[in-house]
Amino acid sequence: MVPDPIQTVCTKWGSDPLSRGSYSHVRVGSSGKDYDILAENIGGRLFFAGEATTRQYPATMHGAFLSGLREAASILHASRSRANGNNDPKKCLQKNLKQCTDILINLFKEPDVAFRNISFVFNPFKATDPTTMGLLRVTIENSRKDDEFKDRQQPSDPHCQALHLYAILSRQQADQMQLGT
Structure with missing residues (x-):
């Protein structure tokens, strides 16, 4: 450790x-x-x-x-x-x-907190400490429906399906975000 x-x-x-x-x-x-x-x-x-x-x-x-x-x-x-x-x-x-x-995908397979399109992972040794820092992931799904856009995508590529944005937040901030939903 x-x-x-x-x-x-x-x-x-x-x-x-x-x-x-x-x-x-x-x-x-x-x-x-x-x-x-x-x-x-x-x-x-x-x-x-x-x-x-x-x-x-x-x-x-x-x-x-x-x-x-x-x-x-x-x-x-x-x-x-x-x-x-x-x-x-x-x-x-x-x-x-x-x-x-791939590292990030594996990290977020079982997030500590998840709601809507937001998920968090925290240090497993301090997961309940409100000051511990964690990684936030916001997933933005591809909502375009037009055929031209679909033709450019590789359907087998999962990275074309969504955009993931990452930030670092404390456990307390994550809990406040969840309560605000």
Whole structure:
């Protein structure tokens, strides 16, 4: 079990003189491969996450979040590989967004709280603590009925059926949302 942090730092991204609230973009003459290059780990020991490392969702908060999940999975895979005597860093690469999506789908198979199109999962060791933080998922179903849109979808692809938005909330906030329904 990972212990609770002993300290946190809150940055003021918009007033930081080195960023001024900026985000990444691909310059003229570059390509999406540049995002992949920024996401490459170093020797299976140093990993990079952030909106600048995701080709699918660059310059977005959910891109940063998903890249964090991607790298957490890569770190877990790398540590398991080292424990099993496999030190090949190429096998630690998990840059495919589908793997991140699969992690989230599995995480929300049995949510701790669910109502309407909203579900939450919490730390199982502190699930009843009102201050514990959890992951919120809002599901927006595809409501378009026109034939042109249906023709562009892959019916076998469950990711085409709904859009999932994620946020982090406390258990107390989740309970207040449920009471407000």
